[in-house]
Amino acid sequence: MSARNTDDSGIVVIGLGRFGSRLARSLTHLDQEVLTLDRNPERVQHWSTLLDRVVQADSTEEVALRQLGVADFRRVVVAIGASVEASVLTVLALTELGIPQIWARATSEKHAKILGSVGAHHVIFPEAETGERIAHLIVSKMLDFIEFGDEFAIAKVRVPAALVGRRLRDVSPTDRYGVMVVGAKLPGERFHYAGPDTVLKPESMLVVEGSIDQLQRFATLS
Incomplete structure (x- = not known):
């Protein structure tokens, strides 16, 4: 076979x-x-x-x-x-x-x-x-996730290739993808809560919340 x-x-x-x-x-x-x-x-x-x-x-x-x-x-x-x-x-x-x-x-x-x-x-x-x-x-491309039921989860993902270098205010992840980017962390740096002016750098790990399906789609954007 x-x-x-x-x-x-x-x-x-x-x-x-x-x-x-x-x-x-x-x-x-x-x-x-x-x-x-x-x-x-x-x-x-x-x-x-x-x-x-x-x-x-x-x-x-x-x-x-x-x-x-x-x-x-x-x-x-x-x-x-x-x-x-x-x-x-x-x-x-x-x-x-x-x-x-x-x-x-x-x-x-x-x-x-x-x-x-x-x-x-x-x-x-x-x-x-x-x-x-x-x-x-x-x-999926999620690195880890915690599911809380009722179609809600929090996941750790790498910055999707399609979003590298862009500001959160320009990406509008909640409106476009149904997820909210809670924070970002660069290697060797502390975790920072995300805001509209946060730039999605290629080395960053993001903490994102949404449903499992939404998080999987967001993680695979290219």
């Missing part, structure tokens, strides 16, 4: 335990193309009726991943939780494939350090994060 010509919407989820399966379903609900892998034939059989593309494979084998077209995807999530060795070897195999974004589940701080040292770009702790939250972070 090849993923050739896959665009940025394509995501691979490796490991169909409780977290991996929830994450795969959340990504599917966000209209993402999801390829899921697991070495357990019973799990594969179960989820093949509930998810679009489910394949039995040993994710620690680089050759197997390459044959499945995993190298054509930009984002891969290693959701393996039962075996630290398997998760680390899988991240190593993905690193060899040159995957640009490798998200990996950690079961301890020590495990997290190992994952980072072998090539994981993002380390996640499912016990503290929901599959739905991780799904939103993977598919």
Whole structure:
């Protein structure tokens, strides 16, 4: 099963335990193309009726991943939780494939350090994060967010490329995009509340409030 010509919407989820399966379903609900892998034939059989593309494979084998077209995807999530060795070897195999974004589940701080040292770009702790939250972070350009319910959230985003160098009064983010820029922070400087004359510098991190959908659209302006 090849993923050739896959665009940025394509995501691979490796490991169909409780977290991996929830994450795969959340990504599917966000209209993402999801390829899921697991070495357990019973799990594969179960989820093949509930998810679009489910394949039995040993994710620690680089050759197997390459044959499945995993190298054509930009984002891969290693959701393996039962075996630290398997998760680390899988991240190593993905690193060899040159995957640009490798998200990996950690079961301890020590495990997290190992994952980072072998090539994981993002380390996640499912016990503290929901599959739905991780799904939103993977598919968007938000760096972090807190959702308060009632379609309201606060997110941390980089200055969108389309808005670099412009003043907030000229951008009018509330009127145009439905979000409010609360503040900005340059590397090495303190956080500053934003005002009409705040200039959106390319190195800045913005704190923005709005709905999840509005924040995702704002973060991807180009």
